[in-house]
Amino acid sequence: MDFHEALGFWWVVPAGLALVGYALSLLGLSRAQRAVWVRARIVRVDQPAHWESKHPGIPVVVAFQDPASGREFTLSNAGKHGSAIHEAWVGREVEARYPRGRPDRFRVVLDTDGEKSGRSGPNCLVWLLLVGLVVHAAVVGGWPWALLGSGGLLTVLAACSPDIRLARERAARLAASVAVPARVVAVTRDVYRDGEGSEIINHAPVVTFTTVEGTHVTVLSLDGIPQPSRSLGRELTVHYVPGNPAVYTTDLAADRREGRKAVAFIVVLLLAGLAGLVSGAALL
Template sequence: MGWDEFLLLWCAVWGVVALAGCGMSLAGVTAEQRTVRLTGRIERVREPRHGGSRKGGISVVVSYRDPASGQEVTVTNDGECGEMITAAWEGREIGVSYPRGRPHVHRFSNIPEEPGRGLGWAGFALFLVHVGLVVLAAVDRGWPWALIGFCGPWAVFAAFHLPGTVRAKNDRLGRLAAMDTVRGRVVAVLKDVSVDQDDGHTWTTITPVVSFTTREGTSVTALCTSHLADPAGAYGRDVTVHYTPADPADFTLDRAAEHRSEGQDVTFNILVIIVFAATAVAGGVLL
């Protein structure tokens, strides 16, 4: 079997996989569509122990109602329960998901999530079809087709997402400007040590935990991963916290630094467009 036959077979197989995934999505039988997604409520926040581990994030007790049975379910985030809860307060709404009919096999997310269509694998299979077609064109017609086939679509993709990136930047700057400011305190410093199984090298991760009370009287406990000098020695330190009134999970200890970093995503997106577009054009010139 030559390269042409192999690549055609590759495209055919992954094309069938993509069609099967789309068919399952239309029939509503993908794993994503069979997952129940709803909103849970934090009933209790357990303050982290100083010197403990950050695994699982802030320890919380969450309640939610199973829509199928009407049963009220109360669980904790001990163990592997999805996303790490990085900020918590009593009454906060978070996302909960679980297989249909099994409400105790739960996973958390920091924000409630909308049900998906389960097209992830179908999209990945379609991408592999595209890769096969580009390689086939490069083999048959010359390697510049690889530059056009790979870099051209990525340039279009990046250009399509640029307006959204700009809007996200402007929205973030608006939230930073509207933040309230209160005093907070580092109530714990968490320490995790991981060991590389190959060479025995160890990594130590230090994560301070900040507690603050909003002007509305909400007591917030949150992991603080940036903008804190000497985090290992921060236990008991008073800090200034800037937070978004509508969502105290959106907070920072250095609003000026956040403001300076907001333009980086837009700059990176523009550079990606330029590089990919120039590479695709170069491929066209070399044909």
């Protein structure tokens, strides 16, 4: 077997890794399944420093109990342990995991879909495998197979996407939102460089507000506030969902437009996928 023939078996590695991952998940032996999962509670919220990076999120201190020892741990997150927290208030509960016997190595997990089952890694490998198969089909079979492969991939991606459901759920929740005054207390600053070496500066305001229930909330607003670099000290109105201030917006109309754009994008993606399937089949 020469090099080019061996190259045709590139798919063996990602397929094998995905199968191993799914096998470990079924046996309950994946890293996530072997970890200890607990409900952690935020007990202190600190304000991000003005002009610091947004990547660590909002610095918080969380408390949780180790099921094995019964001991209570109070540890700082500070964006270094798992997911960065963008909406924080004292009393908020979040999921956390850590290796058995090592609570100090806890990681906050905000999106637990696929994490607890240990299938997030294998699922990513399957998507990479599908993309590779589409490229391989395009190289070997030409345009008809390229259209069939890409069309099928887009169709599956659109059909599996939760964006339409999430957009509708968010719109329904915000329909019953409550408006309260808010204030920008800091602005984060991150500097990136594009491919040509030019600087791109990104700003994200840190906003605080108090709910009608008396809960003081700090959020890192990644979008929705015009001219964020000049927003320090600006007075705003925040619309939040009662009982869950993590669902909020500073502009209801703009939020509805973004929801409609998300739905339209998935519909276009589905139509493009179906068009690719039909065109590819017609060219065969």
